[in-house]
Amino acid sequence: MITKRDHNRKGQAMKKSTPQISFVAPDVFVTSVLNPSMRVFDVVMGTKYGTSYNSYLVSGTTKTALIETSHATFATDWLEKVEAVLAGSAPDYLVMNHNEPDHSGAVVALLEHYPDVEIVISAAGAINLRHITNRTDLKLTVVKDTDSLDLGGLTLHFMMAPLLHWPDTMFTWLPERKVLFSCDFLGAHFCEPRLFDHAVVYRRAFTAEIKNYFDSIMGPFKPFVLKGLDKLNDLDIDFICPSHGPILTKGCELENSLQRYREWAMPAQKDTPDAPHIALFYCSAYGNTAKLAQQITRGVTEALPAAQVDSYNLVETEPDILTAKLNDADALLIGSPTINRDALPVVWELLAGIDAINIIKRPVALFGSYGWSGEAVPHLAQRFEDLKARVFEQKFKVRFVPTDADLEAAAGFGRDFAASLSGH
Ligand SMILES: Cc1cc2nc3c(=O)[nH]c(=O)nc-3n(C[C@H](O)[C@H](O)[C@H](O)COP(=O)(O)O)c2cc1C
Ligand SMILES: [Fe+2]
Ligand SMILES: [Fe+2]
Missing domain, CATH: 3.40.50.360 (Flavodoxin domain)
Structure with a gap:
């Protein structure tokens, strides 16, 4: 269903040294970078299988939007990928679903190359990103729940998802391609070079890492997890593109992951109040x-x-x-x-x-x-x-x-x- 190809968004053949370009669906490119050797995340979380800092580029007929950046350590590799996909044009928007430095680490590097990029962000995210970049010249467009952005034939819909896992978090939904950009939600620290859940060889290790990720990152916010899942109930999703780990696809790990998130987030049933x-x-x-x-x-x-x-x-x-x-x-x-x-x-x-x-x-x-x-x-x-x-x-x-x-x-x-x- 999904193949790698050696052409950029303008259909130009790529030179040998240029990074290979992958895509999720037509006009939805992958600009993720892999970090296979990471063993500890945020000081406290063990990551046996490394991770990936996922980023995507959505290319409408009139506008293009990047979804998040990468960790600062990988800013150069990430920008190379972005440039390869853009083939000489500049991105119009950068959507920041969440601003933790593993996603916002290359924002400044991006602005050095493309100073006119407009950053689309939640209200809480705008405050965070100003303090994270210490820049006063960011072109921020604050969006709220149900706002959308027209890219020409493709529309990004924003859904606020606070505390999944920061106050700034939002999801971005692309209905024309049935793609959800879910940020850390439904992600995993699992470095898979072939990008998709169906390509993962050690499937059990991968699903165990989804659980570890849930426990470490989402576990403290279980009521918010249920609210986030409820927001997705009516969407007919083919691809969930998280910000770490493999892309979840319908018929593979997508449905399982949604169902397991709901089970893990449900409050424990108490038999009687006298049996604590x-x-x-x-x-x-x-x-x-x-x-x-x-x-x-x-x-x-x-x-x-x-x-x-x-x-x-x-x-x-x-x-x-x-x-x-x-x-x-x-x-x-x-x-x-x-x-x-x-x-x-x-x-x-x-x-x-x-x-x-x-x-x-x-x-x-x-x-x-x-x-x-x-x-x-x-x-x-x-x-x-x-x-x-x-x-x-x-x-x-x-x-x-x-x-x-x-x-x-x-x-x-x-x-x-x-x-x-x-x-x-
Ligand atoms: C290396 C060491 C340091 C200790 N330092 C203190 C201390 O600073 N203050 C204190 O009240 N007791 C101190 N104790 C005494 C222990 O708290 C005491 O032996 C206690 O009964 C040990 O309980 P336990 O058998 O559950 O380990 C120390 C004991 C050891 C072995
Ligand atoms: Fe995060
Ligand atoms: Fe993250």
Whole structure:
């Protein structure tokens, strides 16, 4: 269905050294650049299969529009592709669906070559892009939901998609070719030189990366994911062109991806409000905090027999499992001894994966053994206060080795915390 060709948009034969030009549909060219060797994205996200910074060029009979740019590191490669497609003409518009630097990194380089390009952008995007480029001469046209742009025989329709995953995000829909430019939404860090989902050899690895991408980037915004999907309900889409990874095509991964996004974003069904899922995380150098964890679990289940309490030793469980449990649980119990006047690094690493939106108002209780100064529990409590969690007023600390009375008190602490949950 889709073939690479060696002609640019004017139908001129390309020289051997010119980048090969691919297209999604007639008049919709691919100007993406590949980054196969990337292993970490945005400092925190592992990317086993590299990524691509996807960009497209839509060529109407009167106007041309680029959809996004690339990471700054690849600005030269990207511009070469753009020039090859344009064959001497200048683009009229640059549509910025989202302005994170992996998409806006080559905006300035583009303007050096084509200073008259008009940038089509959301209101929030306009503010972001000014601060990202630090340029006051950008020719910005702010669009809102349902606005459209005529390219001559082809029309770009803009759909605001806030918080998928920045406030600036929008989708761009090209009805005449049934192509949706979805930005990071439905994307994956998966470098596929042949560009399309049906060309991917290791399909399972690719779909696993779609899930990883969802968890890392879209997971904190699940209600917005559902709103974004609802906006696409009535569209008859043949191609979803995301800003990272393979293009999704109808009959291949397109329908699956939309369906899986909806499943992942649906709120978990609760059997009864009295059966909360409580995740307890702890670490313990000499077993003291571990003993407290055991007794606290006992106390919780005594007070709330229907509760599901899952306890995790932070050094024995895979980090991605821990993060998933951390963000899915209805309430959290976190225990750390004090070592060098703080909670241990494994606990802070766990908290680095917290979903900063869903943690708001979630009940959290802190405990731990300490020797003399005991900062772990108050430091953790402060962190959860800052995150606007509902921090249980009792903080359970025991000096060195818990006595039998301490263990009983730990169970009492668990009972009280459980009671505070059922009271809400
Ligand atoms: C290397 C090291 C550093 C410690 N630093 C502190 C400290 O700064 N403040 C404190 O209150 N206790 C400190 N302690 C004492 C521990 O918090 C105490 O031994 C505690 O009972 C350990 O609990 P656990 O068995 O759950 O690891 C330290 C212990 C170790 C081994
Ligand atoms: Fe992004
Ligand atoms: Fe991105």
